[in-house]
Amino acid sequence: MSFRLQGCQLRCERDGRELFRDLDFDVEGGQILRIEGPNGSGKTTLLKILSGQLHDFDGELRWCDQPLARVRDHYLTNLLYLGHAPGVKAALTPLENLAWYQALAGDAGSEATRLTVLERVGLMGFEDVPAGQLSAGQQRRVALARLELTPRALWVLDEPFTAIDKQGVEALEQRLLAHARRGGSVILTTHHDLTPLGELRRIRLGEGGRHVIQ
Amino acid sequence: MSSSNTLDQPLSIIEPHGGLGVALIATLRRDLTLMLRRRSEVMNPLAFFALVITLFPLGLSPDPELLATVAPGLLWVAALLATLLSLDSLFRADFEDGSLEQLLLAPQPLAAMVLAKVVVHWLLTGLPLALMAPVLGLMLGLPAGSHLILMLALALGSASLSLVGAIGAALTVGLARGGVLLSLLVLPLYIPVLIFGAGAVQAALLGSGVAAHLAILGALLALAVMLAPWAIAAALRISVNG
Structure with a gap:
């Protein structure tokens, strides 16, 4: 079953400043959409609107051709949002952190899965160390491990490459590509080049509410 | 990259499949583990109460x-302030590290999830306060016959205090210094619990009408359990995405 997230005539204003207006876009399975723009141009706000967290905007969001507000549960079941803060508890170990996220999705999961996923993000040997003792990059990797932990069709990622080293960036780029090939889709903001991903669909947010869709 | 596992198979849209029980138990366990790893936060209200x-x-x-006559009121006021002291941290850590945002995005009813967090708060604040109260009651010369009622009233009442206080904590979690505002918001709502809680112990001292006071405390708790989770959930949505 395929899916589609559509935005129709989105407009958002913050503190008297129009971030964007008349923004139309759609994302289907297999696509990667990149949101660009200078600092303060509203990238994070747009991602929060798309992930159903902010409601004070004009226009309509549709998920699988239904208004998002009506199919919120269905949408959230298929959405994975990673924000600025990694959402990793410093006092818990990576394994315990992942166990909670797995349970939040509604299934208890197995320790074997969690270990496999941690191994894939390069945290083997750190699975029982409290996350507070890990470096910023390693904490980010714990958050990124969630990408593989629970299969979600749509990933909304706000600056996922923050604090990640070179190999980590490459691995994540490959992970995004693999996700798109599997039929999933990604909406992300980043200041990285993302050259290995080829030509991406982009929304470029600019000054005074102008934006360009490529 | 190994591809021996289900993570690489084509993915499809999933229907919401519940799992509220699993999520609730996991949240209870997570919050208990967290609090037991930061013991000082658990000990603070108890030490305050004793001091x-x-x-x-x-x-x-x-x-x-003289002490025995004022003891019910003193114990209740001190327990109430100790609870208030512990409220500010209820959602703050989750807010700061981003896990509150993730909780709001979970496909589970938020009211139920916050109820789990409040239950942990009560288990580690209200319940220990109630268990500790008879010892401190002895120090104030409170007759032994009223100790059981004191514990029962505090256990019932502090559950209401945790629930109502969590609304205030949720409303102020986005503010850098929400402490004073939190007290101002929550204290007026604490007054009925204080009156009937202290009243129950007083009645036990006089030997009459304990059941009525406890029944009212129970009724207040039932009301709080029914309404507070929705208010906490709504307040969190406002605070996090305001």
Whole structure:
């Protein structure tokens, strides 16, 4: 079953400043959409609107051709949002952190899965160390491990490459590509080049509410 | 990259499949683990409670009869302030590290999830306060016959305090210094619990009408359990995405 997230005539204003207006876009399975723009141009706000967290905007969001507000549960079941803060508890170990996220999705999961996923993000040997003792990059990797932990069709990622080293960036780029090939889709903001991903669909947010869709 | 596992198979849209029980148990366990790893946060309200009660005989008078008459009120006020002290941290850590945002995005009813967090708060604040109260009651010369009622009233009442307080904590979690505002918001709502809680112990001392007071405390708790989770959930949505 395929899916589609559509935005129709989105407009958002913050503190008297129009971030964007008349923004139309759609994302289907297999696509990667990149949101660009200078600092303060509203990238994070747009991602929060798309992930159903902010409601004070004009226009309509549709998920699988239904208004998002009506199919919120269905949408959230298929959405994975990673924000600025990694959402990793410093006092818990990576394994315990992942166990909670797995349970939040509604299934208890197995320790074997969690270990496999941690191994894939390069945290083997750190699975029982409290996350507070890990470096910023390693904490980010714990958050990124969630990408593989629970299969979600749509990933909304706000600056996922923050604090990640070179190999980590490459691995994540490959992970995004693999996700798109599997039929999933990604909406992300980043200041990285993302050259290995080829030509991406982009929304470029600019000054005074102008934006360009490529 | 190994591809021996289900993670690489084509993915499809999933229907919401519940799992509320699993999520609730996991949240209870997670919050308990977190609190037990930061023991000082659990100990703070208890130490405050003990210190305040210890100071009263010194400041007021060592006369056991005088102390016994004011003991119910003193114990209740001190327990209430100790609870208030612990409220600010209820959602703050989750807010700061981003896990509150993730909780709001979970496909589970938020009201149920926050109820789990409040239950943990009560288990580690209200319940220990109630268990500790008879010991401090002894120090104030409270007759042994009223100790059970004191514990029962505090256990029932502090659950309401946790629930109502969590609304205030949720409303102020986005503010850098929400402490004073939190007290102002929550204290007026604490007054009925204080009156009937202290009243129950007073009634036990006089030997009459304990059941009525406890019944009202129970009714207040039932009301709080029914309404507070929705209010907490709504307040969190406002605070996090305001």
